[in-house]
Amino acid sequence: MTLKSSGVLSQAYDAAIYDLDGVCYRGNEPIDHAGEAITAAVGGGQKAVYLTNNAARTPASIGEHLRSLDIPAEDSEVYTAAMAGAELATEHIPAGSKVFVIGGEGLVWALEQRGFTVVDSADDDPAVVVQGFHPTVGWQVMSEGALAINKGAVFIATNLDASLPQERGFMLGNGALVKAVEHSTGVTPFATGKPLPKVFHQAAGSIDAKLPIAVGDRLNTDIRGAVSAGIDSLHVLTGVSDARDVALAVPEERPTYLAKNLLGLNEAHEAPVVTGGRTELGGEWAEVVDGTLETSSDISSASVDLYRCVVAASWVAVDGGVARESLFEQLASLEVL
Structure with a gap:
């Protein structure tokens, strides 16, 4: 490939x-x-x-956020994991059924749009527990969801991302929190999302x-x-x-x-020309020879053309039997200008 x-x-x-x-x-x-x-x-x-x-927010909230960043997004152009999770719920229970939410307003909105009744307690016997990311999710609501699952509710996760990129770095994603509920109940969720x-x-x-x-x-x-x-x-x-x-x-x-x-x-995208193991584009080239990456220029300040050559050459080499581990350190300095 x-x-x-x-x-x-x-x-x-x-x-x-x-x-x-x-x-x-x-x-x-x-x-x-x-x-x-x-x-x-x-x-x-x-x-x-x-x-x-991210299932935490409604499409309207996300659309407003995007427009505040000068991105011309309409609310109707937003499709969230919460919407996908609500659609998945329709495959398991009929509209009007009771559901318990581990998440925020985005997930509640999506489920209500599908005709479900959102309840606050496992004692209400919800037919489904749907879990999606929200920064306020904690022990109490996760435990309530676990109680409902242990009583027989279907378990749905809007996505299984382990981490979430934020300004300060990578923080816990929905998948990390889902794992806690799964570990507690022994029930693997039906999942949607990317x-x-x-x-x-x-x-x-x-x-x-x-x-x-x-x-x-x-x-x-x-x-x-x-x-x-x-x-x-x-x-x-x-x-x-x-x-x-x-x-x-x-x-x-x-x-x-x-x-x-x-x-x-x-921009137009031109792929490197591959000849054997050598890849060439825009005067740049890359090739893995006997497990060693050779390039036309320093990869620590690579042009986009060189970057594409390096990637294509690495794929050719790995597909031809070169161990990824042998390239790992060699590619450590790869940076694109």
């Missing part, structure tokens, strides 16, 4: 499925160039949908996209989900997975296109 060539991505694909944390913003802080890049793409006719594993493919198709369908591209920063959720959904993807280096992670990615987590940030969405 190698990188693809394409014209300007915002023109080649009719819609973009944007991740939020690490792509559009980091906590409450904007990601550099996100607003201008998305504005240009939308202005050129590409549709947008904002897909997030990287499961269904949520990508749901998000694309919400804006009637025919040929979408997924844009993400995290290989094991954004990119793995896009690959499993059969959707091309653009990886940006503004969030969780860094350049070395991309170069050492397993086939199931390899993006179609690479860029430093969202400005790459409005």
Whole structure:
């Protein structure tokens, strides 16, 4: 599997499925160039949908946040893991059934939109417990949910992210909290959200996209989900997975296109030419020879062209039997200008 060539991505694909944390913003802080890049793409006719594993907020709240960062998002263009979790609940229980929520207003809103009745106690005999991230989730509400699950309620998790990028670093994600309830009850939840493919198709369908591209920063959720959904993807280096992670990615987590940030969405993408194990693009080249990475320039200050060459050469080498471990230290200094 190698990188693809394409014209300007915002023109080649009719819609973009944007991740939020690490792509559009980091906590409450904007990601550099996100607003201008998305504005240009939308202005050129590409549709947008904002897909997030964060179930804490309503689409209206997320839409307002995006617009405050100069990203031209409509509330109707936001698709959350809470919405996906509520849809999953409809597959297990009928509308009007009682549900218990481990989460916040975004999850309550999504379930009520589906016609469910949200209750406050395991003593109300809810048919389903749905758990989604919210910063106020603690022992009491998680324990109440565990009681309901132990009484027979179906257990649903809106996503299984272990961590959540914030301004100060990576903090506990919903998956880490779900593990506590799972450990207590012995019940494995039905899960939705990224990287499961269904949520990508749901998000694309919400804006009637025919040929979408997924844009993400995290290989094991954004990119793995896009690959499993059969959707091309653009990886940006503004969030969780860094350049070395991309170069050492397993086939199931390899993006179609690479860029430093969202400005790459409005640029043409030329893939490196692969000849044997050597990859070449724009005067740069890379090759793994007898387990050693050789390059045309210093990878600690790599151009985007060199970055793409290094990634393609690493994929070719690993797929040909070179151990990832042998490249790990060699790629430690890989930084993209």
